[in-house]
Amino acid sequence: MSLDVVSSVQSPPVKKKRWGADKIYSNLSYLLMVLPGVVWLFLFSYLPMPGIIMAFKTYKLSRPPADYFIQNRFVYSLITSPWVGLDNFEYLTLPTNIDSTLTYVRNTIFYNLLFMIVGLVLSVMLAVMIFELTNHLLAKIYHSIFFLPFFISWIVVAYVVYALGSSAGIINSVADSLGLGSIELYKEKIYWPFIFVIANIWKYTGNGSILYLATITGIGRELYEAAAVDGAGKWKQFTNITLPHLMPVIVLLQILAVGRILGSDFDMFYTLPNGAALVKDATYTLDVFVYSMLRSATPLGYPAAAAFLQSAFGFVLILVTNAIVRKIRPEMALF
């Protein structure tokens, strides 16, 4: 996907004409067209942004006096709550909390890196394999099947995990009949990294391969023929032709993924373990941690501090990554 945000929208450098009635009419129509989206973006994306200062305040809910200019209790409380500097961040690093905070940060980054690498390798592999098949009908059938899990919700997957792995589940009944010990999925954390990786591969590989497959289909066949005539095997063709062509898409997707490295697929991490408290150390990511604090009696400043770290770090990371890419290969940079 091309995100040439700034460059491509510029009008052609023809001689500047005065704004005629027609031009004004066109631009007014265009403004009207973007209006619904602008309203949505303002309400759901921009309005919550100032709320990020909650991370530096002790949020106290209070009722605005009758003559105050905003009568909304949240907005009033946000404005009037006292500033506390970095106190909320210190809470996350107290001796009693530092271990769990670090564990959750580590989980988040570890799972994200794992998914990025595994996802990339398998999606590209799948795209190449499907492209090489001689029978197009079969290729289509395979791809339809691999793409299907993308449409199944994580909650249904949680049912599958339960049906396979609970004490009455299929895996345990097989283990029983083989005389092996039983597997306590919801009590032992060792299994969860595997479950998440498998679930992630299952759900996203088919979808991830579409872009790569489309790019490979678009590569000129003459390139491969010339390479084959020169004696390059399939692997040489892959590394010297296919991979360079895929690079822009890969770089783009990885930059966006780096920006989300402290975020996570909340639905998956939250629903698959089914709220099993014993496996928290392997299943909690920062998102789940923030949500669970938000819904407990914890003062709002603490989850706000963790959420601030997520947003701020993500933003900085995406800028840095993009700057690096821009330095090395300007044409591949996101913006």
Next chain:
Amino acid sequence: MTVKTEAPSVGNIFAKKKSRVGRDVLAITPATNLALNLLLAFSCILTLIPVYVIVISSITSEASLAANGYRLWPEEFSGMAYRFLFSQGSIVMTAYKNTVISTLAGTVLSVVMVGLYAYPLSRDNFKFGTFFTFFAFFTMLFNGGLVSYYMVTRQVLLLQNTLWALFLPSAFSPFWVIVMRTFYKMNVPSEIIEAARIDGAGEWRTFLQIVVPLSVPGLATVALFSAIGIWNNFFNCLILVDDAQYYSLQFTIYTTLNNIRFLLENADKMQGLVNVSELPSQTFRMAMAVVTVGPIILAYPFFQRFFIKGLTIGAIKG
């Protein structure tokens, strides 16, 4: 960034171009082809196992599930769970209704909003294109964090415990705006638009009568993905709804599974408090999961034709 790629043979990324040289020097050997086919077929079977497990346990008889646990092939089949599921007007039916309504409303809204927002951005004569592109794109890079979002949607936008909560937060997407913008640029030649304008059609009429009909694959892709997104959405309901009257389907089936797992695992500690045999039956729960997936699987083939085309054109070329 511009991804320079030849246009894929539209709508059929699986078809390969014919070699102009006599012998096809690029075809893989029959042995390699066979090995690839075996590998892919095997992976396909693995991919389908989870779906199979859910379906098969939903048509297992309760007695055989209780006696043997989950099996790949049950001793006794039964359609009881489905009869039970559709007979009672209980939580599942309410949730189903909520989810169907919000999916329809949210899909229409997002196609309209994304379709409208992306079009001016694709036109060279829009003076504020750069600004509005950035206005949408910036939200992909930075956000106010979950806590602030939670407070604003509940206390300022007043979405808590309404049906709106299930679809409004998912009714627009900057990502699809960018895909659609590229789609318009690639698929609607500006000559056609200018011709329509010279013939006297206004901007809106040009958009509705010329641009929209040419952009059906792209818009259908947006429709499909937002429909799936809202149908499968769990987060909106988790964050914004506490009242069972407005629960979505995904949230309802998750809560059911969660409660039951907790009760079963702690049954020994709660002796006398809970009669485990009175819990909703296991097959019933699996039938719930099947009914949740059903409509998506049915819609899948209809949309597949469109979305591969929509995705590849909108996303790759630039």
